[in-house]
Amino acid sequence: MSIEFKKIDYTYSVNTPFQFVALKQIDLNIEMNKVTAIIGATGSGKSTLVQHLNGLILPTSGQLIVNDFVINANVKVRNLKSLRKNVGLVFQFPEYQLFEESIIKDIAFGPKNFGVPEDEANKIAKASLKLVGLDESYLEKSPLDLSGGQKRRVAIAGILAMEPDVLVLDEPTAGLDPQGAKQMMELFKKLNTVHNKTVLLVTHDMEHVYNYCDNVVVMKKGEVFLNSSVNTFFENTTYLDELNILAPNIIRLKNMLKNHNIDVSGCDDIHSICDKIVKELK
Amino acid sequence: MASFTLGKYLPYNSLIHKMDPRAKIIVMMLLLCAIFIPAGFIGYGILVVIVTSIVLVSKLNLKFVVNSMKPMMFMLVFLLIINILVIKTGPILFSLFSLDIYLDAIMQTFYIAIRLLLMIMITTCLTATTKPLELTLGIEDLLKPLKVVKVPAHEIAMMISIALRFIPTLIEETERIMKAQASRGVDLQEGKIKEKIGGILSLIVPLFVSSFQRAEELAFAMEARGYSPGEIRTRYKQLHMKYGDYLAIVFGVLLNIVMLTLSMVF
Numbered sequence: 102m103s104i105e106f107k108k109i110d111y112t113y114s115v116n117t118p119f120q121f122v123a124l125k126q127i128d129l130n131i132e133m134n135k136v137t138a139i140i141g142a143t144g145s146g147k148s149t150l151v152q153h154l155n156g157l158i159l160p161t162s163g164q165l166i167v168n169d170f171v172i173n174a175n176v177k178v179r180n181l182k183s184l185r186k187n188v189g190l191v192f193q194f195p196e197y198q199l200f201e202e203s204i205i206k207d208i209a210f211g212p213k214n215f216g217v218p219e220d221e222a223n224k225i226a227k228a229s230l231k232l233v234g235l236d237e238s239y240l241e242k243s244p245l246d247l248s249g250g251q252k253r254r255v256a257i258a259g260i261l262a263m264e265p266d267v268l269v270l271d272e273p274t275a276g277l278d279p280q281g282a283k284q285m286m287e288l289f290k291k292l293n294t295v296h297n298k299t300v301l302l303v304t305h306d307m308e309h310v311y312n313y314c315d316n317v318v319v320m321k322k323g324e325v326f327l328n329s330s331v332n333t334f335f336e337n338t339t340y341l342d343e344l345n346i347l348a349p350n351i352i353r354l355k356n357m358l359k360n361h362n363i364d365v366s367g368c369d370d371i372h373s374i375c376d377k378i379v380k381e382l383k
Numbered sequence: 384m385a386s387f388t389l390g391k392y393l394p395y396n397s398l399i400h401k402m403d404p405r406a407k408i409i410v411m412m413l414l415l416c417a418i419f420i421p422a423g424f425i426g427y428g429i430l431v432v433i434v435t436s437i438v439l440v441s442k443l444n445l446k447f448v449v450n451s452m453k454p455m456m457f458m459l460v461f462l463l464i465i466n467i468l469v470i471k472t473g474p475i476l477f478s479l480f481s482l483d484i485y486l487d488a489i490m491q492t493f494y495i496a497i498r499l500l501l502m503i504m505i506t507t508c509l510t511a512t513t514k515p516l517e518l519t520l521g522i523e524d525l526l527k528p529l530k531v532v533k534v535p536a537h538e539i540a541m542m543i544s545i546a547l548r549f550i551p552t553l554i555e556e557t558e559r560i561m562k563a564q565a566s567r568g569v570d571l572q573e574g575k576i577k578e579k580i581g582g583i584l585s586l587i588v589p590l591f592v593s594s595f596q597r598a599e600e601l602a603f604a605m606e607a608r609g610y611s612p613g614e615i616r617t618r619y620k621q622l623h624m625k626y627g628d629y630l631a632i633v634f635g636v637l638l639n640i641v642m643l644t645l646s647m648v649f
């Protein structure tokens with residue numbers, strides 16, 4: 102089981118005046134059963150990268166390995182459907198994919214496509230809707246009558262219902278209220294820890310990266326700038342400065358305290374830091 | 384899908400790109416007229432040569448022609464079958480299972496195919512070499528004389544240009560929704576017929592919804608910026624006909640005359 106990018110290039114609109122090289126020589130290993138964040142400036146190729154994972158975009162050159170699936174550039178790929186069952190992808194604006202007349206039907210659409218019988222699919226749909234924090238009263242409503250954030254949740258539920266091993270989310274919390282965003286991130290973390298799923302998520306929120314992710318991949322102008330564990334990434338201020346990224350609040354607090362000669366190493370949450378400060382000041 | 388170029392402006396720098404949009408529209412109309420004059424082999428030969436050279440002068444890739452024909456293949460085959468069954472004039476070409484195939488049937492189908500091809504080439508040439516804004520201005524100017532009989536020239540021009548402007552956007556949208564549904568297991572390539580129909584439905588509904596939303600948002604945005612169709616407004620961009628533009632129109636008229644003569648001779 103592994104996810105490997107080997108020297109992957111991707112060019113949009115090849116041989117037209119709009120030709121654009123979006124990915125350059127991507128060499129990347131994604132650790133399984135971990136939560137990996139993909140960050141980078143807008144236009145750095147994050148969405149392009151994640152769309153490779155379930156074969157929506159096929160590499161212009163290079164090789165991609167996802168579990169036992171091997172995709173080579175310029176070789177016709179068969180049975181992408183089974184890859185898509187394994188890798189669930191939630192798009193950047195997934196609310197546009199809703200179409201059924203009721204929410205339950207829309208969520209059950211995915212599993213049914215993969216051959217799950219109707220009543221089973223409905224059962225999974227109900228459970229998925231609950232997972233994303235919407236109650237049963239929504240089941241029969243039209244997905245088109247929901248608010249943006251609710252649509253987002255339904256769309257995510259639609260992917261969860263497929264029960265993929267690898268879950269890929271492109272900015273799943275953009276546009277959600279802070280409380281909703283937190284719930285979603287906790288859900289993804291839980292899917293990882295309890296259900297052993299590999300989670301990849303694109304995000305711009307460093308707090309989320311710090312609090313919920315194990316590894317981080319930094320994209321820059323179509324290239325992988327860095328692939329490391331979250332802790333190493335935030336410890337190393339040179340990276341953050343070079344990328345112009347503001348570290349999470351807690352890291353900045355720790356750095357400030359360090360500058361005031363208060364040693365808080367080993368404290369990872371706000372309470373232990375407080376205790377330490379109180380102790381130091383006594 | 385990505386190779387779909389209909390209605391998309393391609394920013395090259397060519398003679399055709401530099402022409403006045405009004406002249407381009409008039410010449411296009413003239414060419415379209417010429418296509419429908421039945422001038423036989425020679426006539427279509429001349430047209431194919433002329434239109435192909437226009438496409439080449441515009442620096443467009445001829446590949447799109449082949450691509451745009453592909454979806455019509457089915458229709459043409461269908462047409463061929465009907466023509467073979469219906470048209471019983473001209474010399475018999477050969478017999479197939481006691482069914483006589485007449486030359487005219489084949490020729491009719493061939494002519495229709497050529498006409499379609501030329502039409503696509505001409506219209507693509509216009510939209511690919513003219514910025515949507517210029518196209519609007521051109522259409523508006525050409526419709527202006529009709530204002531006397533209460534034709535809303537500006538509104539029509541605006542509607543056409545918005546429609547043209549949104550063709551590529553809709554294609555992108557379709558691609559995006561296709562990808563999203565493919566992620567949910569819709570398989571338009573390998574699936575069964577019943578699945579495919581369901582799959583197509585899962586594309587059309589979101590596409591409709593987002594188109595309506597887009598239209599509404601656009602209308603609000605235009606209103607918010609004070610757009611009101613009846614208003615008289617000045618123009619930032621002025622159109623100027625040049626010597627070459629007049630020449631092109633004269634050429635278009637001449638072409639029609641030649642075609643008419645040919646059709647009468649043969």
Ligand SMILES: Nc1ncnc2c1ncn2[C@@H]1O[C@H](COP(=O)(O)OP(=O)(O)OP(=O)(O)O)[C@@H](O)[C@H]1O
Pocket residue numbers: 113114119121122123141142143144145146147148149150193
């Ligand atoms: N369909 C397309 N055709 C041509 N170029 C594209 C297309 N989609 C994306 N690009 C280009 O590829 C580059 C990478 O796009 P991508 O969507 O992967 O960026 P991103 O990192 O996801 O950005 P964001 O954070 O804004 O979502 C961008 O510069 C974009 O202009």
Ligand SMILES: [Mg+2]
Pocket residue numbers: 147148149193271
């Ligand atoms: Mg993106």
